[in-house]
Amino acid sequence: MSLAYYPGCTLKTRARNLEEPAVASMEALGLKLDEVPRWNCCGAVYSLADDDLIHQVAPVRNLIRVKKQGKSELVTLCAFCLNTLKRANLLMKQDVAKRDTLNDFIDEGIDYGGEVKVLHLLEVLRDRIGWEALSRKVKLPLHGLRAAPYYGCTLLRPREIAIDNVENPTVLGDFLRALGAGPVDFPESTRCCGSYQVVSSPGDIAEYARPILNSALSHGAEALVLTCPLCDYNLGRGQKELIKKGSGFKEMPLIYFTQLLALALGLGPQACHFELNHGGPESLLKEKNLLPQTRSVQLIEG
Amino acid sequence: MSAKQTKKKSAATAVKHRAKETAATAVKEKKQIAARLIPIYIMGKRYEVPEGLTIMKAMEYAGYILIRGCGCRGGTCGACGTFYRKPGDYKLQVALACQKTVEPDMYIAQIPFFPANRAAYDFAGLTAAPEEVFKLYPELFRCVACNSCTKACPQGIEVMDAISALKQGNITVAAQLSFDCIQCGLCTSRCFGELAQYHMFQLARRIYGARIIPRAEHLAGIVKAVNEGKYDRFLDELKGTKEAELKKLYQEREIEPMAAGEDWKPKDSRYL
Amino acid sequence: MTKKASVTISPKKSRREFIKKVKELSGQNLQLCYQCGMCTGNCPAAANMDVSPRRIIELARLGLEEEIAGSRTVWVCASCLACAVNCPRGFDLARVMEAIRLLTLRKNVDRVRPEDIPPQERGDLPQIAMVSGLRKLTG
Ligand code: SF4
Ligand code: SF4
Ligand code: SF4
Ligand code: SF4
Ligand code: FES
Numbered sequence: 001m002s003l004a005y006y007p008g009c010t011l012k013t014r015a016r017n018l019e020e021p022a023v024a025s026m027e028a029l030g031l032k033l034d035e036v037p038r039w040n041c042c043g044a045v046y047s048l049a050d051d052d053l054i055h056q057v058a059p060v061r062n063l064i065r066v067k068k069q070g071k072s073e074l075v076t077l078c079a080f081c082l083n084t085l086k087r088a089n090l091l092m093k094q095d096v097a098k099r100d101t102l103n104d105f106i107d108e109g110i111d112y113g114g115e116v117k118v119l120h121l122l123e124v125l126r127d128r129i130g131w132e133a134l135s136r137k138v139k140l141p142l143h144g145l146r147a148a149p150y151y152g153c154t155l156l157r158p159r160e161i162a163i164d165n166v167e168n169p170t171v172l173g174d175f176l177r178a179l180g181a182g183p184v185d186f187p188e189s190t191r192c193c194g195s196y197q198v199v200s201s202p203g204d205i206a207e208y209a210r211p212i213l214n215s216a217l218s219h220g221a222e223a224l225v226l227t228c229p230l231c232d233y234n235l236g237r238g239q240k241e242l243i244k245k246g247s248g249f250k251e252m253p254l255i256y257f258t259q260l261l262a263l264a265l266g267l268g269p270q271a272c273h274f275e276l277n278h279g280g281p282e283s284l285l286k287e288k289n290l291l292p293q294t295r296s297v298q299l300i301e302g
Numbered sequence: 303m304s305a306k307q308t309k310k311k312s313a314a315t316a317v318k319h320r321a322k323e324t325a326a327t328a329v330k331e332k333k334q335i336a337a338r339l340i341p342i343y344i345m346g347k348r349y350e351v352p353e354g355l356t357i358m359k360a361m362e363y364a365g366y367i368l369i370r371g372c373g374c375r376g377g378t379c380g381a382c383g384t385f386y387r388k389p390g391d392y393k394l395q396v397a398l399a400c401q402k403t404v405e406p407d408m409y410i411a412q413i414p415f416f417p418a419n420r421a422a423y424d425f426a427g428l429t430a431a432p433e434e435v436f437k438l439y440p441e442l443f444r445c446v447a448c449n450s451c452t453k454a455c456p457q458g459i460e461v462m463d464a465i466s467a468l469k470q471g472n473i474t475v476a477a478q479l480s481f482d483c484i485q486c487g488l489c490t491s492r493c494f495g496e497l498a499q500y501h502m503f504q505l506a507r508r509i510y511g512a513r514i515i516p517r518a519e520h521l522a523g524i525v526k527a528v529n530e531g532k533y534d535r536f537l538d539e540l541k542g543t544k545e546a547e548l549k550k551l552y553q554e555r556e557i558e559p560m561a562a563g564e565d566w567k568p569k570d571s572r573y574l
Numbered sequence: 575m576t577k578k579a580s581v582t583i584s585p586k587k588s589r590r591e592f593i594k595k596v597k598e599l600s601g602q603n604l605q606l607c608y609q610c611g612m613c614t615g616n617c618p619a620a621a622n623m624d625v626s627p628r629r630i631i632e633l634a635r636l637g638l639e640e641e642i643a644g645s646r647t648v649w650v651c652a653s654c655l656a657c658a659v660n661c662p663r664g665f666d667l668a669r670v671m672e673a674i675r676l677l678t679l680r681k682n683v684d685r686v687r688p689e690d691i692p693p694q695e696r697g698d699l700p701q702i703a704m705v706s707g708l709r710k711l712t713g
Contacts (some may be wrong), residue, residue, distance in 0.1 A: 007407045007704065008702070009469045009470045009471070009701040009705070010700045010701045010702040012471050013432055013470075013471035013700070013701065014700045014701075015362055017367065017698070038463060038466075039466075040447045040463070040466040040469075041445065041447065041448065041460065041466060041470070041701075041705060042706040043705065043709060044702050044706040044709065045653060045674075045705075045706040045710060047709075048600075048653065048666075048668055048669045048671075048672035048673075049599045049600070049669070049672050049673060049676050050598065050599055050600065050601040050669075051599060052676070054446055054448060054494060055446055055451075055709065057448055057669050059429075060448055061447050061449075073553035078702070079700055080706070101484075105448075105703050106449075107449075153654040153655060153656070155582050156659075157654070157655035157656070157658065157659050158655055158658055158659065158666075159659060166659055183702065190656075191618055191620075191656075192618040192654035193654055194619075195652040195653065195706065196592070196652065196653075196703060196706035196707040196709075196710050196711070197653060197707075198703050198707070199686060199691065199699065199704065199706075199707025199708070200649070200685060200686045200693065200702055200707060200711055201622075201650070202662070204622055204650075207621070207622075208414045208618060208619075220671065228702075229700050229702050230693075230700065230702045230703055231704060232707070233699070233700050233702075237402055251629075286660065296580065352695050381581055400634065431697075433697040433698075434697075436696050436699075436701070436704065437693045437694075437696045437697040439695075440688035440689070440696045440704060440708075441688045441692060441708075443688075443704040443705045443707075443708045444709075444712060445689075469701060469705070470701075471701070
């Protein structure tokens with residue numbers, strides 16, 4: 001079985017460590033991620049103005065490409081892409097007048113009415129595969145890893161597109177539990193990382209990161225688990241600046257949920273691109289015996 | 303009279319002269335061409351021009367003297383990008399003025415130039431990393447995927463897809479998709495995000511050509527042989543040959559057949 | 575954090591047209607808000623704002639365009655929607671922030687110029703940051 005898959009720009013460069021372990025893991029779970037042909041940038045942020053249709057064109061064009069691909073469900077890994085695509089889809093479903101205008105303008109020879117279902121990979125794991133079935137596939141349980149799920153904004157807000165309970169989300173924690181890790185819940189797990197403010201006010205980013213990191217640390221987290229490349233950048237950068245300022249805490253590894261999935265499924269660190277991570281997760285994972293030696297290393301030693 | 307003034311004056315004379323010449327040809331053409339006259343509108347004014355002319359020739363027929371907005375007249379320089387519309391059709395059409403023949407009731411405006419900033423860079427210092435493009439053209443990220451650029455390209459390039467590829471960090475795809483770009487600027491004139499697409503594409507093709515496609519190994523071998531003087535003797539021989547003999551050699555030279563296979567060799571293999 | 579505790583309202587300062595446009599663009603009924611301050615309490619950017627989110631609504635519904643234009647608040651907002659999901663009145667403040675930003679951006683005035691972002695930053699920021707930043711802060 002295969003699902004249409006929308007990667008998003010950053011997953012093709014900086015966040016290959018979010019994409020590649022997901023593709024490998026899903027293949028191992030028997031679900032192929034089938035990249036949408038000719039996809040374009042979704043625009044990252046959803047337009048909040050009632051009369052602004054031009055910024056809906058990019059996400060809707062992608063949804064049309066999914067329909068042309070002959071698929072009815074679309075999976076994303078990046079939380080930002082999920083948010084923008086899912087909200088644009090809702091608009092196409094609910095607002096007939098805007099739907100017609102957009103279809104006319106986009107002119108792809110297809111009438112689109114919001115029929116594609118937009119999903120995050122976590123939803124596929126939870127609702128299609130199921131936590132129990134997933135845990136049966138685990139070859140290397142992440143025992144002893146105290147990882148804190150960080151949701152950020154876009155998986156949960158606004159309410160209409162949330163993939164879980166807005167106030168008290170559990171999906172990332174359940175996911176970690178299925179992999180054998182001990183999730184660390186902390187109160188600031190849905191607090192904003194500063195988002196696009198890093199473009200105009202990079203100096204403010206450390207102060208966005210501070211309460212999030214402090215809260216996770218004080219609840220005993222050894223690593224933060226993420227779903228979004230912008231959270232990754234902002235928290236990574238903010239953390240470095242805080243350490244430079246002498247705020248007293250040591251750097252905490254930031255890890256994408258897909259990397260932990262690949263590790264637990266026994267796909268090894270080769271699938272994970274840890275070199276792209278902030279906070280050097282490798283030493284933590286090694287300490288927990290979660291980095292099996294790669295074949296080449298064994299060959300050299302043997 | 304200063305040198306500058308002289309130059310100006312002679313330039314002016316040249317233009318006048320050319321005007322006379324064009325007018326003369328136009329009259330001659332008017333007499334010669336028995337073709338049907340059709341109405342077209344150039345920048346809103348009606349003219350009757352013989353059918354079958356290109357837009358560029360029709361403009362000249364109507365009395366325009368093109369000192370900008372025309373170059374190669376062969377569809378490759380990109381100087382003559384043109385927009386037109388026909389009554390009863392909301393669609394904006396594009397063409398190269400030197401290539402497209404006039405049609406009745408066309409409303410025409412040539413866009414000889416459209417402002418577009420080209421980033422300054424020292425190419426020697428650039429790598430094949432996608433970030434090179436991000437650094438030089440950050441406005442790339444303002445694209446909204448409206449597709450107006452693709453619709454405006456007279457070369458049929460999928461401009462939006464090429465911009466998409468750059469955003470995704472894929473210089474190779476951008477370079478390949480934009481290979482036929484002649485830098486006419488029509489895409490840029492239509493861009494909602496105010497991007498200068500064709501300058502970005504040029505950068506992509508440069509990086510692709512110099513840093514991404516593999517070098518041809520056999521070419522390096524030949525260059526080395528040339529530098530080591532392998533062919534000097536043959537060149538000296540040619541230099542010493544009489545003109546008549548040279549012509550004969552040239553006319554009788556062996557040409558590789560169109561459908562020759564990889565292993566084709568000339569009969570005379572002395573120079574290989 | 576709040577610059578001034580009080581503002582002077584006069585028919586001369588109140589801009590009807592502004593109120594109308596904010597309502598149109600945001601699709602929000604400004605009268606819905608009862609000024610409880612839950613939005614400000616949940617806003618991760620409030621510490622960087624000179625006018626609190628709650629107060630923006632108050633100023634907007636009074637039509638005090640100049641007070642708002644002089645504040646950095648809407649430009650500091652990260653569109654995180656913490657205000658919207660926590661509002662007991664179901665009011666979407668993030669849309670009001672966007673409406674006010676657009677009233678400036680649509681006059682062809684940008685908040686950041688891509689050219690002014692240092693080249694080193696442009697190479698370092700991931701695409702997702704540049705796309706979202708330029709969407710929110712340029713017109
Ligand atoms: S890509 Fe743009 S500049 Fe190049 S040929 Fe097409 S319209 Fe002209
Ligand atoms: S015209 Fe500009 S904004 Fe529209 S798709 Fe092309 S590059 Fe993007
Ligand atoms: S939370 Fe809602 S009702 Fe309360 S002040 Fe903010 S917008 Fe107004
Ligand atoms: S959307 Fe803006 S105003 Fe609302 S909580 Fe987030 S940063 Fe604050
Ligand atoms: S004159 Fe060169 S392309 Fe038309």
